Amino acid sequence: DTGVSQNPRHKITKRGQNVTFRCDPISEHNRLYWYRQTLGQGPEFLTYFQNEAQLEKSRLLSDRFSAERPKGSFSTLEIQRTEQGDSAMYLCASSIPPEATSSYEQYFGPGTRLTVT
């Protein structure tokens, strides 16, 4: 299966520690998105890349969050000095650019569940 993959699937960390998540998109997709989903809510947009360029960041993405996609393939999301409020499911999605299709659908990975104790 060549879908979107995310690692790790679960992460438990202590408040104040740094964590890093990885996302591997579908290989021909040059757009990559990060979302955050808290309990009982729909996912919320955090940031997205087209190839290696980070084109937009949500106001939800505080200075403690940084995302990279250095070679336009996989992406990492790092959270520094984690807080209990960072506990959530972090979802990655990828898509083909709009010029190539009329559909714009995004394909999601299984997510990384972060618990900050």
Place this chain on the structure above:
Amino acid sequence: AQSVTQLDSHVSVSEGTPVLLRCNYSSSYSPSLFWYVQHPNKGLQLLLKYTSAATLVKGINGFEAEFKKSETSFHLTKPSAHMSDAAEYFCVVSITGGGNKLTFGTGTQLKVEL
């Protein structure tokens, strides 16, 4: 700005009866609209999408949705519920050219009873 409102947080139906999950959207531009499903401990899966073609959209597993611009609605329906349909359903809007980032509703939990 764009937003979606899912009118019911929980819907319960009997197996074999119709399903209706309601969604209203708000958008300054012509939107693309989607329904995604999330089964427990599984990733989000696209059910169907509307992108300014036919207003009645057919998706996977017998689901369909109708785009009604006059009512700003995009309700999801299925003629006959199956136990395997029990999941969380999200109505989603995106704007072409706005990075195509998705704006999700708060979700509707569908319960299917015998």
